[in-house]
Amino acid sequence: MKPLAVGVLISGRGSNLQALIEACRDPATKAGIRLVLSNKADAQGLARAAAAGIETAVVDHRNFPDRARFDAEIDRRLREKGIELVCLAGFMRILTDEFVDRWRDRMINIHPSLLPAFRGLDTHARALAAGAKLAGCTVHYVRRELDTGPIILQEKVPVLPGDTAERLAARVLEAEHRAYPAALRLIAAGRVRVEGERIFIDGVETSASAAAASRPSG
Ligand code: GAR
Secondary structure: OOOEEEEEEEOOOOHHHHHHHHHHHOOOOOEEEEEEEEOOOOOHHHHHHHHOOOOEEEOOHHHOOOHHHHHHHHHHHHHHOOOOEEEEOOOOOOOOHHHHHHOOOOEEEEEOOOOOOOOOOOHHHHHHHOOOOEEEEEEEEOOOOOOOOOEEEEEEEEOOOOOOHHHHHHHHHHHHHHHHHHHHHHHHOOOEEEEOOEEEEOOEEOOHHHHHHOOOOO
16 A cells, blocks of 8 residues: 655654654554644754654744635645645644645644643643543544644643643643544544544444553553
8 A cells, every 4th residue: 555645744843753653663653744844944843853854844934924825835735745635743833724624634734732622722721720620631633723623643642740731742742642642543544534523443432441541552
């Protein structure tokens, strides 16, 4: 089977990108990252990609008059490389409806909360302020509305007494680094089907337990 051509969009640190890079090093993962694109020239993730020999591109949103033209350029770069799946990995720009629709069911995101709780920013501080006892991360297909879309898998982590946003973020990030590669492996193996807003893995509609079962190694 030809490896799935993956493009990763980042804006910063790129630790999830790193987890995806490592997953793709395993020949059992039928995917290869063909392009890492950042809207910020100083994103640490660009160095991670370069160190792994992956092609990088910077498309600075400040050089475009509007979101539509910025997104059109990203779209062009992805198509030029024959990208089949886009992974958003800490990409901090809101995408236009047109872009999201073009990549419908071919673009996934990782978000540091158990969606649909705590969409948007500052998820950990908000989870603590709300007294949440469980936190975690979600990998989902991207839909027009921010941090929505069919959920591929989620990994839960406990909120512990005395947690700060930083400590909770670090615990969730470890889960992210398992969940994102696991989701990529599932998709690359052709095991995920999207039907409208529903997800089927190996032909079975996902439930909380199925999502959790695919957690550790996919
Ligand atoms: C991650 O925690 C990711 O879940 C979050 O940004 C961080 C990026 O870290 N993404 C979002 O909040 C998107 N809504 P990384 O650059 O080290 O992967």
